[in-house]
Amino acid sequence: MTDVRARPRQRGREAPAGRVGDSVRRPDGPTKVQGRFAFSSDLEADGMLWGRTLRSPHPHARIRAIDLGPALAIGGVACVVTADDVGGAATYGLIAADQPVFASDVVRFVGEPVAAVAADHPDTAQRAIDAIVVHYEPIPPLVDPQRAADAPSIHPDGNVIRRVRIRHGDPGVTGDVVVDGTYDVGMQDQAFMGPESGLAVPDGSGGVDLWVATQWIHHDRDQVAACLGLPADKVRVHLGGVGGAFGAREDVSIHVHACLLALRSGQPVKMSYLRDESFLGHVHRHPAQMRYRHHATYDGRLVKVEAEITLDGGAYASSSSAVVANAARFACGPYRVPNALVDAVAVRTNNPPCGAMRGFGAVQVCFAHESQMDKLAQRLGIPPVELRLLNAMATGDVLPTGQRITGTAPVAECLRAAVAHPLPAEPGDELLERPGGAGRTADLRRVRRGVGVAVGFKNLMYSEGFDDDSEARVRLDDGVAFVSCAVAEVGQGFVTIAGQVVRSVLGVATVVLEPADTASVGSAGSSSASRQTWMSGGAVLRASRLVADQVRSALARRLGVPPESLLLTDEGRITSADADAHTPPEVDVTVAQAAGREVFEATAVHKHRLTEPLDAETGQGQADVSYAFAAHRAVVDVDIDLGLVRVVQVATGQDVGKVLNPAQVTGQIEGGIAQGVGLAVMEEIVLTDGLVRNPSFTDYLIPTFADAPEVLATCIEQPEPGAPFGAKGVGEPPTISSTAAVVAAIRSATGVDVSRVPVHPWDLI
């Protein structure tokens, strides 16, 4: 096989000292600050070609003919592939395989792949792409999700991807007071920094190795192998260095195209999207249209919530069917809601496909239910925090799905912690800290401050009966622990957590994380749904404990004592059990010391408890493993003449179960809040008839250093039963209610009844 030169730089990341609970530094930190960490876009190989993708300029069109001749005539072009060259399944998809590898008869969104080219230089590949002639016959596009269900089908699978109905309690009951609202959420992009990229290398015997930035290498492997028409073991997917993910790397992007080009040309093929292509090359957060009616008693207790939710899934299903179920399950918020009617639907349109993004359906409905809670608070004359505390759910309460919360649910604690933080200083003389920032436009007398709160929650791990697991292998060899686990490290810091877990169990100083690939270890599942610390942390913990147990038995044999006379401690040590007279009193060594030069190895699989599907008619079911909660209080300054918003501070209380690494938890909270702030005030993919108008960081704005608020965070530590170390995933909750809190603060500053995010300046003046 061709040597992949960047590969050795990925190997042998040694984890620094530190156990569970410490702010251990990232083992990949030094190589990342030196620019030596090999991201998937940094890989190269001898004889490497560059791949490029031809994409549809039409939101909906019939393909009449494709002429590849002009492209193939260009010197340096190795090959061109289209749907005709897909040897296996023509379509792929995360849940349902409804998306063509290349469009053959019809294109369904602007940016849909039609062909791919491999050439000796990226510019040559681009010239070849430009030279391909496709004869399209445009079809009127379906771009209004409200029309989708009744419009002619734009896909053989129909325009309704999934409806979810929840019927809970008495549908006829009404409250003393009723508040109505309609709310819209625009299309947010994950906007990871590292573009889709990877390197496919043919193995010379019909198979292929693919290095790629992704969230789940084994699921990629299965989809790629199916499309290539190869057995799974002929396709080896290796994790390339991942420059952020946030849900956008759950679906395949370059994967099949690069492998097809590599197998066709017989040469390694690298693909790396430019930013404009990246905006077309991955799914986005679903735009949502939501109609709500809240019923409550005069004293503020929620009686019933009615919600109708429409998510625009775009042209292909991706994970829409799971996202819409999340939107439905979390539509009523983290409150005791005795009666609920929720109708949620994800529909197909000729807009760009939508799927996973941090928060996964819970973000959109949180904006709606929290806006409703503020509306209700205003109607009742009850302070917003008090109204939420009055209705806050807790352990033992029942969700609208009928599921009783058996784990921790510190909703009130999160909210109290959020609002207990000190408020920031009043707007002052510093021009850079006013709305408009470096534009220096704001007149201090025309700046209004507002404060808002919001609470949100979502599930941890996959739901609705998905039988999820993760595998890890731990080998203790001469004082060094080697860990194999196929987790996609996307920046979240699993590499740090894995080392902490192993050191805590085995008492080793050095933990080496082997590169993640599909050939050497089983699936770790996806780096999504806030699940890896629990699932793969759990697998690494189990495997480490098995190794520790083997070492204890070996030591016991050497000492001639029963194994149970030796104890394994939480510090990775083996000590004498006091009561046993046969045990030499001096036994107090680390597991690693006790192992000596003997090699011990164990493989373990971690599963969570099984869940159930939702009933199709009533939406009832024990669908979730666990829940995580967070509350946010936002402070904003608004220039009421220009409509400019500066988010000054976001304070949060977050339910984390147990903090395994304080520095990394802080990083997740601050980073997640920044994405929530982005959705609140700036981030939106603007579409005209299905065309993305702003596929660049010039026009799609994400928060800069100057936009990011001060963050004050308090972690609520209530260990979660069933979770390794009691730790909950922490990645998603910061993104769920921070958006709603910022909008509440904007309403409080301006008095404008904002009902759509992102809030634009023209909404406020």
Added chain:
Amino acid sequence: MVRVVRAEAYELVVNGVVRRVDGALETESLLRVLRDRLGLPGAKNACEQGECGSCSVLVDGVLVCSCLELAAAAAGCEVTTIEGFAPEGASAGAEPSDALLTDVQQAMVDAGGVQCGFCTPGFVVAIHDLLDRVPRPTGPEVREALAGNLCRCTGYGRILAAVEQVVSVRTAGPAT
């Protein structure tokens, strides 16, 4: 249609070493030449539109987005990439290790300013540049100066902490 014009061979002085560039297209950016022809992938390709700062390098001491510079136009210039940053006294070409991190690099690791790391090389270059020009920036000055470097993971809080850590150590040093 993209025009293909080969540039005449030219030389760049990269991290103190003269590097000959032969056979490149005239249109290739400094970023492309560094990454694809000179084996220096430390400068990153997050946007290639001059919006994100991930490709930050110094050209004759000036902080630039290397994606916006034509490589051929930088012929003869001194280019400093992330690969050229090492603490004073470290020998050039030595195998990089933890011990060879600059104070900014070490602070980024210690403070948790690194997650996925794709923006990190650009931030390290930009922070060094800022603190060379403005040794004791205020918080708002840091935030504005680094607003050209996008990060999607951290929310910037730990990067700010890293900058503050460097400023605090440097200003407490014997030289000041």
